[in-house]
Amino acid sequence: MTREDVFEGLKEIISGVKPRTDLTNVGFDSKLVSDLGIDSLSMLLLSLAAEHKFNMQFDNAAAPFETVGQVCDYIVAATK
Secondary structure, eight states: OOHHHHHHHHHHHHHHHSTTOOOTTOOTTOBTTTTTOOOHHHHHHHHHHHHHHHTOOOOTTSOOOOBHHHHHHHHHHHTO
C-alpha cells in the first residue's frame, strides 16, 4: 500500500469523523489539531476507523501524531 493510497483513505475517514471539514487543501503537512480541528474524541474515532480500514493497530507507545503525513507514514510501516 502506498503513502498516497493511505492518504486518500485517511481523507475518507476524516470526512466521516469531521464531516464539515473542508478537505480540498489537505496535504501531508496539514496539522491534525490546528488545521483540521481534530480533538481527542475525533482522534480516537479516526484511529479506530483507520485500524479497521487498513487492518492494523496503533501502538499506544507511539509518539503523538502532529500531521496527516505522520499518520500516513505510520500506517504504511504498520501494514508492511
